[in-house]
Amino acid sequence: MTPSEAPAVRPKRPWLLRERRGVEPTTSMELFFDLVFIFTTTQLAHYLIAHPDWRGAARTALLLALVWFVWIYTAWGTNWLRPDQAPVRALLIALMLGSLLLSAAIPEAFAGAGLVFALVYATLQVGRTGFAIWAVQGQPWLVDGFQKTLPWFVGTSLLVVLGAVVGGAFQETLWAAAIVIEVVGLSAGFPVPGLGRSPAERWMVEGGHLAERCQAFILIALGESILVTGSTLAQHLDPRMVGAFVLAFAGSVALWWVYFARSAPAAAEVIARAGERTGALGRLAFNYLHPVMVAGIIVTSAGDELLLRQPGAPASTVAALFTLGGPALFLAGHAGYKAVLWRTLPTSRIAAVLLLLALIPLCVGLGVPVAACATVAVAVTVAVILADRVTRERASQSRGPRSPLR
Numbered sequence: 001m002t003p004s005e006a007p008a009v010r011p012k013r014p015w016l017l018r019e020r021r022g023v024e025p026t027t028s029m030e031l032f033f034d035l036v037f038i039f040t041t042t043q044l045a046h047y048l049i050a051h052p053d054w055r056g057a058a059r060t061a062l063l064l065a066l067v068w069f070v071w072i073y074t075a076w077g078t079n080w081l082r083p084d085q086a087p088v089r090a091l092l093i094a095l096m097l098g099s100l101l102l103s104a105a106i107p108e109a110f111a112g113a114g115l116v117f118a119l120v121y122a123t124l125q126v127g128r129t130g131f132a133i134w135a136v137q138g139q140p141w142l143v144d145g146f147q148k149t150l151p152w153f154v155g156t157s158l159l160v161v162l163g164a165v166v167g168g169a170f171q172e173t174l175w176a177a178a179i180v181i182e183v184v185g186l187s188a189g190f191p192v193p194g195l196g197r198s199p200a201e202r203w204m205v206e207g208g209h210l211a212e213r214c215q216a217f218i219l220i221a222l223g224e225s226i227l228v229t230g231s232t233l234a235q236h237l238d239p240r241m242v243g244a245f246v247l248a249f250a251g252s253v254a255l256w257w258v259y260f261a262r263s264a265p266a267a268a269e270v271i272a273r274a275g276e277r278t279g280a281l282g283r284l285a286f287n288y289l290h291p292v293m294v295a296g297i298i299v300t301s302a303g304d305e306l307l308l309r310q311p312g313a314p315a316s317t318v319a320a321l322f323t324l325g326g327p328a329l330f331l332a333g334h335a336g337y338k339a340v341l342w343r344t345l346p347t348s349r350i351a352a353v354l355l356l357l358a359l360i361p362l363c364v365g366l367g368v369p370v371a372a373c374a375t376v377a378v379a380v381t382v383a384v385i386l387a388d389r390v391t392r393e394r395a396s397q398s399r400g401p402r403s404p405l406r
Helices: 030-032 038-052 054-079 088-102 114-135 138-164 168-188 207-235 239-258 265-271 276-307 319-343 345-364 370-399
Strands: none
Touching: 030 088, 030 207, 030 345, 030 370, 038 054, 038 088, 038 207, 038 239, 038 276, 054 088, 054 114, 054 207, 088 168, 088 345, 114 138, 138 168, 138 276, 168 239, 168 276, 207 265, 207 276, 239 276, 239 319, 239 345, 239 370, 265 276, 265 319, 276 319, 319 345, 319 370
């Protein structure tokens, strides 16, 4: 039985629930909550820069995934709850404080601060879910969904805490296991023995609101990239550094253009009109694909900092991976995003990803300067933008007005 077929039940606290009158606007409280994650993405970029090897990259990915779970499930929660009401506002402020502590622990998350990170993570995940169960009483389909997620969050949180206690390679293994279990649980509808599962079509998601929330996080990540490069430029202001900064800035603008110029508003419209598919689309587009794009921005940000440090130096393997691999990761995530929403093959993005990856060993082998690698990355991203424009114009001429990305 879907929520629309369920008998009418009066919520116990109706003032805490969104009225769902079309696209729910993002509130100032939600945007205030997001501000913490500027610091988070900066911490992740600096962690990657400080640990420029495969293990450091894997650890950065683990930290990003855990932080993303905190943010995205909060965004899902405020899809149903009203952030302008005092109890929900208090929850978000508490989550902000916890997220700030979580972010502060990132540099030493695999050393002395691992247990702090783990305990804060567990408190945020379990505490938010417990609050939601209290807030949505009287709405059986919402209560059912949150009650089924709670055992999964408790289980994965215990794994994260246990990993921090044990430490070493076991910490990485247990944290990776927690992430995999989280993904599997979401994909399966968080099944609980004896209670069944909560399928995506029952989630009654306001897709346009979730799209806006994830767009805000992409802006946060891009803003962090500009912040990192701007801070580095301020320490060494000379013509060569200004040129490198302009190049890094152009890269951020190009990534913004790919995501926001056409796809962001069109995506919000597609998801808002998806009906019963909204929950499943939201799960794929937001929980799974957006963190890939965020990771791409973080890696690009790390590459921009290396660019500003030594723009004329030959590209090392690390510099080439950051400078070319970051945009490739972003475009790969956006290719998946576009394929899921529009059910099309994003050939320009796939071709760009393959080209950028192929150029990494070439740039390292030829000793190409870091600035030249960054220039190529920007040029490839701009080529994707131009290819989108050509595709739209051809579609308009041959088939009449269509969706902006079709």
